[in-house]
Amino acid sequence: xxxxxxxxxxxxxxxxxxxxxxxxxxxxxxxxxxxxxxxxxxxxxxxxxxxxxxxxxxxxxxxxxxxxxxxxxxxxxxxxxxxxxxxxxxxxxxxxxxxxxxxxxxxxxxxxxxxxxxxxxxxxxxxxxxxxxxxxxxxxxxxxxxxxxxxxxxxxxxxxxxxxxxxxxxxxxxxxxxxxxxxxxxxxxxxxxxxxxxxxxxxxxxxxxxxxxxxxxx
Amino acid sequence: xxxxxxxxxxxxxxxxxxxxxxxxxxxxxxxxxxxxxxxxxxxxxxxxxxxxxxxxxxxxxxxxxxxxxxxxxxxxxxxxxxxxxxxxxxxxxxxxxxxxxx
Numbered sequence: 001x002x003x004x005x006x007x008x009x010x011x012x013x014x015x016x017x018x019x020x021x022x023x024x025x026x027x028x029x030x031x032x033x034x035x036x037x038x039x040x041x042x043x044x045x046x047x048x049x050x051x052x053x054x055x056x057x058x059x060x061x062x063x064x065x066x067x068x069x070x071x072x073x074x075x076x077x078x079x080x081x082x083x084x085x086x087x088x089x090x091x092x093x094x095x096x097x098x099x100x101x102x103x104x105x106x107x108x109x110x111x112x113x114x115x116x117x118x119x120x121x122x123x124x125x126x127x128x129x130x131x132x133x134x135x136x137x138x139x140x141x142x143x144x145x146x147x148x149x150x151x152x153x154x155x156x157x158x159x160x161x162x163x164x165x166x167x168x169x170x171x172x173x174x175x176x177x178x179x180x181x182x183x184x185x186x187x188x189x190x191x192x193x194x195x196x197x198x199x200x201x202x203x204x205x206x207x208x209x210x211x212x213x214x215x216x217x218x
Numbered sequence: 219x220x221x222x223x224x225x226x227x228x229x230x231x232x233x234x235x236x237x238x239x240x241x242x243x244x245x246x247x248x249x250x251x252x253x254x255x256x257x258x259x260x261x262x263x264x265x266x267x268x269x270x271x272x273x274x275x276x277x278x279x280x281x282x283x284x285x286x287x288x289x290x291x292x293x294x295x296x297x298x299x300x301x302x303x304x305x306x307x308x309x310x311x312x313x314x315x316x317x318x319x320x
Contacts, residue, residue, distance in 0.1 A: 015304075016303050016304050016307050020307070020311075035222070036222035037222060040222040040223055040226050043223075043226050044225075044226045044229070044230075047226060047229075047230040048226065048229045048230055048233050049233070050229075050233055053229060053233060054229075057225055057229060061221070061222065061225065066221065067221045067224045067225050067228075070221075070225045071224075071225055071228045071229060071232070074225070074229045074232070074233075075229070075232050075236075078229075078232060078233050078236045079236065080264065081233070081236040081237045081239075081240075082236055082239055082240060083240075083260055083264075084240065084260060084264065085236070085237055085238070085239050085240020085241055085244075086239075086240040086243070086244055086257070086260075087240070087257040087260040087261070088240060088241065089240040089241045089242075089243060089244030089245050089247070090244050090245070090247050090257075092241045092245050093245070094245070096242045096245065099238075099241035099242055099245035100238035100241060100242050102241060103237040103238045103239075103240065103241035103242070104234060104237050104238070106237050108264070108268060111261065111264075112261050112264075112265055115258075115261040117258060117261075118254070118258055119253075119254035119255065119257040119258035120254075156315065156318060157311065157315050158285070158289060158310070158311040158312060158313070158314030158315030158316075158317075158318065159311055160272070160286060160314070161285070161286050161288075161289025161290070161293070161310040161311050161313070161314035162307045162308075162310060162311050163268075163272045164269060164272045164273050164286055164289055164290050164293060164310060165289060165290070165292075165293030165296075165297075165306050165307045165309070165310030165311075166303075166306075166307050167265055167268045167269045167272060168269050168290065168293055168294060168297065169293070169297055169303055169306050169307075170265055171262060171265040171266060171269055172297055174261050174262040174265060175262060179255075179259060180258070180259060180262040181262075183259035183262045183263040183266070184262040184263065184265060184266035185266060186263065186266070187262065187263035187264060187265070187266030187267040188266035188267060188269060188270045189266075190267065191266070191267035191268075191270045191271055192270045192274070192281075195270075195271070195274070195275070195279065195280065195281050196279070196280055196281055197279070198279060199279055200275070200279055203267060203270075203271060204264060204267045204268065204271060207263055207264060207266065207267030208260055208263050208264055208267075209263075210259070210263035210266070211256050211257070211258075211259035211260040211262075211263045212256060212259075213259060214252065214255035214256035214257075214258060214259045215252055215255070215256060
């Protein structure tokens with residue numbers, strides 16, 4: 001298989017996320033600067049590269065919470081990389097270090113873009129789609145930190161709803177079998193039921209348990 | 219500011235470890251039939267959760283129903299009409315922005 005062309009295909013697949021990811025990065029930069037200073041938010045977007053974890057940690061710090069509480073909130077959002085990594089692991093090649101490095105390109109949208117629907121994943125698609133989002137996320141953060149005060153609220157443009165529509169489109173594409181439909185609906189129901197009571201992150205991790213419907217013979 | 223840097227450093231190591239764990243443990247193995255069946259369903263399960271989460275999340279924990287629901291409806295309509303993905307996401311953003319204006 002031509003890996004190079006798959007990376008380009010992944011970049012094209014990630015293209016609809018360029019603008020919303022940039023906007024999300026801008027809002028992170030705008031909100032983080034008064035709490036974390038100018039350099040730490042940019043370093044965080046490069047090193048952590050997880051919007052959900054970064055926003056969760058930031059909201060704790062902004063509310064006056066300490067480092068431990070902020071780290072806990074971020075790690076709860078991060079825990080979903082575990083089931084996603086277990087799913088994608090068998091599709092990655094190379095030694096343990098190479099696979100660990102490839103694992104760093106796992107982000108929500110790319111994970112789904114790379115999924116072939118049969119349990120295997122295309123790592124070219126994964127890396128291409130992640131590259132687009134990485135550039136947008138870091139540049140957005142820099143713009144937000146530098147130009148925050150003059151930009152205003154990105155939410156007024158409705159850009160946050162782009163993720164909703166994008167994930168819905170991917171879900172419909174993923175729902176190719178009856179069991180995939182059941183897993184999607186069960187995941188949605190688990191998340192909705194847990195959201196009012198649990199810290200951010202827990203609903204998404206718990207929802208991955210819906211994949212266990214795969215244990216029932218087809 | 220020191221607090222911020224501690225959070226950045228620990229989350230960097232923590233996030234990288236979480237992302238590395240699965241690929242290091244399971245790399246290059248072929249899964250059995252049932253294992254593959256479960257793994258194939260992780261994506262739809264998490265996607266279902268993400269649609270709900272991105273639509274009604276109140277930021278921290280809790281639920282907030284707002285203009286994003288209008289965006290979800292617009293996106294769903296565009297998907298039913300089989301419009302291209304870029305039109306689907308723009309329709310959702312435009313509908314949400316409009317709902318916030320009204």
